[in-house]
Structure formats: C-alpha cells, structure tokens
Amino acid sequence: MNRSKIEKMTESGFWVFGYGSLIWRPDFIFSEKHTARIDGYFRSFCMWSVRYRGTKQCPGLVLALEKQRGTQCHGVVYFVEAKNASKAIGDLRQRELTSDAYQELLCPVILDSGEKVDAICYVIDPSHEEYCGALTLEAQAQIIAHASGSRGPNSEYLFNTCKSIERLEIFDENLEILQKRVSELQNAMVAIN
Numbered sequence: 237m238n239r240s241k242i243e244k245m246t247e248s249g250f251w252v253f254g255y256g257s258l259i260w261r262p263d264f265i266f267s268e269k270h271t272a273r274i275d276g277y278f279r280s281f282c283m284w285s286v287r288y289r290g291t292k293q294c295p296g297l298v299l300a301l302e303k304q305r306g307t308q309c310h311g312v313v314y315f316v317e318a319k320n321a322s323k324a325i326g327d328l329r330q331r332e333l334t335s336d337a338y339q340e341l342l343c344p345v346i347l348d349s350g351e352k353v354d355a356i357c358y359v360i361d362p363s364h365e366e367y368c369g370a371l372t373l374e375a376q377a378q379i380i381a382h383a384s385g386s387r388g389p390n391s392e393y394l395f396n397t398c399k400s401i402e403r404l405e406i407f408d409e410n411l412e413i414l415q416k417r418v419s420e421l422q423n424a425m426v427a428i429n
Contacts, residue, residue: 241342242356246321251355252328253345255279255311256299257393260400263331264324268315270347271404274357278307279408281376281394282369283337283360288387296383296390297376299397300338300360302369310406313345313355325356332358337366377414381421391418 242250253274254262281297290296301309316324332338338358345355360367371379383390398415401408 242325242340245342245354245356246325247318249316249318249321250325251313251315251345251353252324253311253313253343253355253357255301255309256397258314259312259404260396262314264314264316264327265320266314266324267317270313270349271310271406272313272345272347272353272355273308273310274301274343274345274355275308276305277301277303277309277343277357277359279309279311280360280369280410281371281380281414282367284366284368285383285385285390286366287334287385289385289390289393290379290383291385294383295379296385296393297368297371297379298393300367301357302360302362310401310404310408312404313347313353328356335364335366337361337364373410373413374417377417377421380414381418381425391422394418 279299280302281299282302283298283300285296285298286292289298337360339361341357341359342354343357344352346352380390380394394414398411
C-alpha cells in the first residue's frame with residue numbers, strides 16, 4: 237500500500253477513481269469530476285459481497301479492478317480538495333476497506349482531456365478469500381439475480397452501474413451481457429411466482 241504517500245496527498249487534496257458504485261454514489265464532497273481511464277486494469281465482478289450486496293449464506297458480487305496487462309477501465313475520477321480530504325478519505329476507507337479484499341493503491345489515471353493524474357484506486361487482492369475471478373458471466377448473472385444484502389439487491393448494484401456508465405457513454409461489454417441476463421433471470425422468477 238502507498239498509505240504514507242496517500243496520507244501526504246490528502247494534505248493538499250487528492251484524486252480518486254470510480255469504476256462501480258463510486259460513479260453513481262460517491263458519498264463525499266468533490267470539486268471536480270471527469271471521465272477517465274486506468275490502463276492495466278479491468279472492471280470485473282470478482283469480489284464476494286457478504287454484507288452490502290449479499291450475506292454469508294447467499295453471497296453477492298461487487299465490482300473490483302483486476303490487474304491485467306493490455307487492459308483498461310473507463311470510469312470517473314474525482315478531485316477532493318484539502319478542506320474535505322480528511323473526511324473523504326476516512327469515509328472511503330470505511331466503505332471500501334471493510335474486509336481488506338481491496339488494496340488502496342495510488343495509480344496513474346488518464347482524464348479524457350489527456351491529462352494524467354495519480355489517483356487513489358481500490359484494486360482487488362487476488363490472494364484474498366473474497367476474490368472470485370474465475371466465475372463465468374453466467375455464474376455471475378445467477379448470483380447477482382438472487383443475492384441481496386444490507387444495501388439492497390445485488391441486481392440494483394449492477395443496474396445502477398450500467399445506467400451510470402451508459403450516461404457517460406462508456407461501453408463495457410461484460411456489464412451489458414450481465415444486465416441482459418440478470419433481467420431475463422428476474423423476469424423468469426416473476427413469471428413463475
């Protein structure tokens with residue numbers, strides 16, 4: 237972790253990269269927001285959720301950044317000014333680092349303008365027990381269609397992320413496939429009941 241470097245950054249403000257729920261529910265005060273990308277990582281439903289979008293008995297899935305050469309992830313980068321930095325970083329850590337499955341890293345992010353900034357990114361630790369990167373899209377869809385946790389249905393998380401990236405004109409083929417399949421599964425469940 238670049239914790240000491242991140243602590244130093246918060247004294248003058250910092251950038252943070254959002255690729256999932258941080259796009260549609262940042263929950264911190266920011267002064268700038270830009271579409272951006274991170275190279276060498278991709279967005280994936282590769283982390284079990286046993287609290288927010290699932291339970292221990294019926295785990296859900298949440299998005300994480302997975303490291304892979306030659307990939308990239310498009311999302312949003314926010315700038316948090318120094319006056320709001322201490323609260324924002326505390327809130328982010330409480331939200332994102334509940335189980336240590338995410339690593340808090342400082343990574344280069346490229347704004348759509350071409351400007352490069354170092355941003356805090358939450359990246360999956362592939363050695364953590366909550367990592368589940370080998371699931372097929374069909375397996376992911378089955379889990380997302382059925383799971384629910386303290387923050388609501390797992391499908392809501394998927395659908396909100398899809399709506400948010402569509403508004404930003406970001407294309408993510410896997411999310412589109414999952415959105416379609418989860419909708420089909422849920423419609424089939426309604427038809428049965």
